[in-house]
Amino acid sequence: MKIGVVGLGAIGAQVLWSLSKRAGVEVHGFESGYIGHPLAGAGGEGRLFRNLELTTMGYMPIVKRSDELWEELELTGGRQLRRKIGALLLGAPTDAQIEHALQAAREWDLEHETYGIEEMRDLFPQFSMADGDVGIWDTGAGVISPERSISVAVEQAVRAGATAREFTPVTAVDERADGVTLRLESGESLNVDRVLVACGGWTTKLVPELRDWIVTRRLTSAWFSGKDDSSLRGLPPFMRVAPSYCYGIPNADEKLVKLGLGFNDHLPTGDPDSVPRKFGHKEAQAEIEKFSWILRDLLPALDPNPVRLETYIESYTRSMHEFMAVAPGRSNTVVLGGFSGHGFKLAPALGEIGADLVVDGSTKFDLGFLSAAKPVFSITDVNSGITTHNSVVASTGGEK
Template identity: 25%
Template sequence: MHYDVIVVGAGSMGMAAGYFLAKSGKRTLLIDSFNPPHNRGSHHGETRIIRYAYAEGEEYVPLVLRAQELWHDLEKATGRQLFLQTGVLSVGEEKTDFIQNIISSSKTYSLPLDVIDANEVNKRWAGISLPEDYIGCFEPTSGVLKSEECIEAYRELAVQQGATILTNSRVKEISVHGNSVTVRTDNQTFTSNSLVVSAGAWARSLLSMLGLKLPLSPVRKTFAWFDAEEDLYHHEDFPAFVFETAQGLYYGFPSIGGSGLKVGRHDGGNRINPDESIPGFGELEEDAGDLSQFLQHFMPGNKPLKYGKTCIYTLTPDENFVIDLHPEYSNVAIAAGFSGHGFKFSSAVGQALSQLIISGKSEIDLSPFSIGRF
């Protein structure tokens, strides 16, 4: 069967791309090895932070601001509440690149940001205990995205726009010959004029079929929910947070709907083969202890573990994204290597991928995410 565009990988970026392509009138097929949203992607675990004064670099700010516009559009189109404006508190030592990049980004783009010392942080949020040499950067307009619901919403709209979604179907072979793309699954063959590869942890093996060897490393990550005092940590009173500490970079969420305090560690993790069984939360000795230790240090008190989950990061060497056209095939767009901080951008990345396919260029500057840097 022939399509205008085939999207391989219908998770965060792919589902959004499929919607924008179908909306533009392209006959679109999305293929996924699982049934999105699912527990084998980077989107797993209910929620993700969205912040604008970006610690990872100012080049991300236009992309995330566009993404937030599109998240609001998605809420209007589906009638779902997908964004909670909890604010986001970023914490660290003042002179670090992490904190200075946040302050610099806020100034460059005139973003709301309260820079406050440790004493003020401790007064404003009684559930936090910061040492004196830390400061906080609070973004009042940032917050939390319901990640799995976002994918469900884009899936709903993509189908409404006429997209076909083929789930639980693993792609076995991809080939490109001029303006023709062939994609084979276990038992079906499809052709198209163009291709989007947005397959998360499986991107490296799929792109190797197209002669492209990107340095992508899938990593197992964990996060967990802890019982916590609702009067201190409820989402109407407590922000999402990112803490750069001497032990590592941690992030977390307030208690949303009585779910408890959710905490994860951004750095570290174990490299995996995504085709093999991934240990569940608690199967590795360090899973719960590391997170509990962080809480005891910065949010002390009795916080029993409720449960934990795993997800997959796919890291690039510089932990920056890959969003680009294939260097040899102008009809193949690639989104990969989101390195554990990509979900918030996925609405804008999906739109950018559709623009790359339709016109060969994106309205947003994607040059920082070029394949050429590798």
């Protein structure tokens, strides 16, 4: 069977790797940029890996399988892809996501610690915590190197016989009665039996049938240094789920921390190719302002202005649960998209699921929870990507 994989980012690279291990499959990957580039959903040197699932237990088998496959990829690729240094989950004890995390820890027997406010103030003095906050230490969590993990997955796939063409945008995915024709920007075309589209924020450009379900946003990451050289010493990777959402990933040298916000603070766009990716002063000021509540309320040891601001592109479904299925109205086009800000840690297992779906038409993983998930926002305008408010990962300080 001849299969095309369009998009070799976080997910497509893993699909390529998984397909390359299957007997009887000839796999061809296509990527608009270079392998491991930072202009889409990957980049910024760090992605959180968590074991403690925050929304639905349906993800837990996928988390477990990903953990195994990250190790396999590190071993076969001969390079470190994750720093398993643990991570801190912060929130109010009554928050549903904190309850889910504790449920995951119990049901899956995951190594963790729970901290009350006094212990947290002792252990993590960098944070200014609110009375009543609780912390859950996810011992097996850590930080993935996004660029390197994509490069290593593609490298291993190619070693196993896959082809991977960089700087090769696919401009159309046309279904035929007996397969699919991939049209390349160069004017070439390639006939395959089936295709898997994993184009992140570009998904609906190739599969417009999903425009009422998947939207694209531009995300800003901001790197801050401490007020002095030791301010960030011992600061762990963290995610704060309530009362308002944010996360932080310290650099390995503990001199900078990268902060990120939630859905409502990201810029909607109908076209990731034309959305501005560099800030003028006014826009930089507006973006920095969005992070100010974190410095004021949670991490007062940070310098007020970031040393680095970068933008990335991510796709979100209306349920905040990814779409992984044959595209509506098509037969041979499988889409993996809408990873809604949480796809990286799961990427190796999602790659395996994608390979199952495109080769066998089904997977041993139970994905019923994805289709059962209810929308949490509406798309007001598909052309601009503007949506209604999303309360699932609300991060604006004003919402507290």
